[in-house]
Amino acid sequence: MSTQEGKIEPMSLRHAVLGLLSAGPASGYDLLKTFELSLENVWPATQSQLYAELGRLAQEGLVRVAAEGPRGRKEYEITEEGRAELRHWLVEVSPAVNRRSDMLLRVFFLDQVGTGAARGYLERLAERAVHEHDQLLGIREFVIGQGDDALRLYGDIALEWGLRLTAAQREWAEWAAGRVAALEQEKAPEQEKALEQK
Amino acid sequence: MSTQEGKIEPMSLRHAVLGLLSAGPASGYDLLKTFELSLENVWPATQSQLYAELGRLAQEGLVRVAAEGPRGRKEYEITEEGRAELRHWLVEVSPAVNRRSDMLLRVFFLDQVGTGAARGYLERLAERAVHEHDQLLGIREFVIGQGDDALRLYGDIALEWGLRLTAAQREWAEWAAGRVAALEQEKAPEQEKALEQK
């Protein structure tokens, strides 16, 4: 009777691995390539993390070594328990919100550097958002029409989030830069007065 | 001659601390309260982290113990070196992008749980976004007109980002749920066919 365990749960790397394996067996190396290619912008993982996690998952019975190939290759396969855990995580565990934001932390302290530098910071954020947006558009062109109905749909949905996020970031940063510029104007007369005083 | 060091740099906790201290001296306990209150949604920090970081900053000369009070209270003050480091970080170090997203990772694997559960997931995301948006509106009401020109401006800008982000999230999640619903409809006839077959 262990219905009320500690319940900490997050640890999404394992769910990323289970998710990838749910599409078919793969080796650690294969998975690493997938992480580098398609999960790079959602859940990056390093090789050391990945192999360690596969070991743990195997020990807990969520995945199994289905075959061994050349060069010590171990092909992992998701088990029924693994699939169950994946589904459980998807539908029952509420996603962790991503609170930390380096970008926003800086905004809080921008009054330390004066309006000019502050505006510069925000303008660079806007530029970066435009750049990222363009890259995502490029990816969309590239992957258009790949996969079956469901896979294409969810890929589209994820990409659309990126597009909307970068668009919102650009608009916000430009708006914010404008607000700072307004403050700059407002303060300009004061500076002139300070000069006259001298 | 150490002009070309390793340059890893991020480690924003220390810059958060420097930023807070740039507004005036404070103890670890004071800073902890500030982290819990105003930086909670941008850069959360625990007590253990905070005291450790203050110790390190003091050792490196970026902050200094300005006074000691009752109960072993140590009041920290930012030094000129600390201010320089803060400004350097603000204007010269490009902000780290926040790649990991639990929310989005799940989207990639939603095809594992069928359209009903997938739609449910997206609808809950939309609801959550609405809830967070409302909370931010509440905060805006509460802090309205606090602080001087510059402080109010940057606080406003940060809050506006939260509002725009949650609004975008809601719209996206609702749009996505709609797309999934469309796929559901499309598949319904197939299911009927499958039933007839039997």
Added chain:
DNA sequence: GTTCGACATGTCACTGATGGAATGTCGAGC
């Protein structure tokens, strides 16, 4: 005068993530 809650700091064990080193095998092309 005692008690209790807020003030205040310090330390520890653990986990997830990063980056790099070490080691080795296979197969295609020269």
Added chain:
DNA sequence: GCTCGACATTCCATCAGTGACATGTCGAAC
């Protein structure tokens, strides 16, 4: 037949972050 790049795994040091525990002091209210 050799060589080199891709394949493939394992191990390790380090760091940021989390949560819990330990310890103690001050001041207000009873």
